[in-house]
Ligand code: BES
Ligand code: MN
C-alpha cells in the first residue's frame with residue numbers, strides 16, 4: 001500500500017475510486033461534505049433526509065455516482081459529535097473504513113477524514129496504521145488462498161491523505177507500520193518456526209538491512225560464563241539453545257547514552273515442570289511478543305533514521321518440561337549475584353529478563369524499558385485494552401503513558417513499593433520467583449526492580465495487549481516508537 005499526502009484538494013474534483021468524507025452526528029456536515037453537497041445539488045442533504053445514516057461514530061455509508069462528483073464512490077464516515085471528535089475516535093473510524101474497503105474493488109482512495117483535527121500528525125499516523133493494519137493477513141501456512149478470505153481482502157494500493165502535516169511524518173508513520181507488521185509476523189508464526197534461532201535470523205536481517213544497526217548474539221555457553229544462572233534455568237529444559245540477542249542502533253554520536261529496550265522472547269511457554277493446562281496453550285507461541293515488539297521498534301527507528309542511540313536486547317528461550325528442566329524448589333544464582341528459588345517454573349519470564357536487565361547495564365543506558373507478556377494477572381487488572389506499566393521513575397512513567405495516549409496504544413501505571421516486594425520472600429534464597437498474595441503484575445514488576453536499581457527503568461506487561469483472539473496486534477510498537485520520537489525531540 002502506497003501513501004501520499006497533499007495539503008489541499010477539491011473533493012468534488014478528486015479523480016480516484018473512492019473519497020472518504022467525515023459527517024458528524026445529526027447529519028452535521030464537515031467542510032468537505034459541504035463541498036460535495038453543494039457541487040452535487042444537495043444529493044447528500046437528500047440522502048441524509050432519508051434517516052438511515054445519522055453520523056453516529058464509526059458508521060459507514062457509501063454513495064455511488066453522485067452528480068458532478070468525479071470520484072465514483074463517496075464513503076461517508078460517521079464521526080459522532082463534532083466537538084468530541086479526537087484522534088482516538090479517528091482511529092476507530094479508520095478501522096471501520098478499513099473494514100468497509102474490504103468488500104470493494106477500490107484501488108485509490110483520498111481521505112478528508114481528519115480535516116477538522118488539530119493533531120494532523122496523528123491523522124497521518126492513524127491513517128497509515130489503520131489502513132495497512134486492515135490489509136494485513138497472515139496466510140503463510142494456507143496451501144491455497146481461503147476463498148472467503150480472498151473475497152474480503154483489501155485491493156487498495158494508493159492512499160492520499162489530505163493533511164497539513166509535513167511529509168516527514170508520512171515516512172515516520174510508514175516506518176511505524178513496517179515495525180508493527182514485523183512484530184505481528186514474528187508473533188503469528190508458530191513456535192516450531194519462530195524459535196530462538198529464528199529470532200537471531202531476523203535480528204541478522206535487520207543488521208544487514210540497516211547500516212546503523214549492528215548485532216551481537218550470546219550463546220548459552222557465554223551466558224553461563226557470565227553467570228546468567230536465571231536465564232539458563234529456563235532455557236536448559238529445551239533442546240533449542242537459548243540466545244541473548246543484542247542489536248545496537250547508532251543514530252546519534254557515540255557519547256550519547258542509549259535508550260535500552262529489553263524484550264521477553266519465550267518462543268513457547270509450556271510452563272515447564274509446572275506445566276500449564278492444555279486449554280489455549282497454543283497461544284503461548286505469543287510469549288515472545290515483547291521480543292517481537294523490540295525487533296519491530298528497531299526496524300521502525302532505523303527506517304526513520306531517528307537521531308538516538310538504541311540498545312535492543314532479546315532474551316530468547318523456550319520453556320519446556322524435560323529431564324533437563326528446572327524443578328520447583330531449585331535455587332539458581334543470577335548474574336547479579338542474587339539467588340532465586342524457582343518455586344514455579346511457569347514464572348519464567350522474570351528469570352530470563354532479570355539476567356538480561358543485569359547485562360544491559362554495561363551499556364550505561366539513559367533509560368531501560370522492558371516489554372513482556374509477563375503475567376495473566378495483568379489481564380485481570382487491565383483487560384485487553386491497556387498495557388500494564390511499572391517503573392522506578394515518575395517522569396519516565398509519565399513519558400511512556402503520554403506516548404501511549406498520543407498514538408492510541410495506551411499503558412497504565414500500577415503502584416510498586418516494599419510491601420509488594422516482601423511478598424517475594426523465599427525460605428531459602430534471596431528471592432522467590434513467585435509471590436504469595438495478590439497483585440501478580442505488581443509483584444512481577446517488583447521482582448524485576450530488584451535487578452534495575454542502578455538505572456531509570458520501566459516495565460510494560462503486554463500479556464493482555466500483544467494479541468487479540470488468535471492474532472498478534474503488533475503492540476506496543478506504536479507506543480515504543482512514539483516514546484522514542486518524543487525522546488529524540
Ligand atoms: N507467559 C505467561 C503469562 C501469560 C499468561 C501471558 C496468559 C498471557 C496469557 C507467564 O510466563 C506465566 O506463566 N505467568 C504466570 C506467573 C505465575 C506462575 C506467578 C501466570 O501469570 O500465571
Ligand atoms: Mn510462564
Ligand code: ZN
Pocket residue numbers: 266269287346348349373374
Ligand atoms: Zn511466559
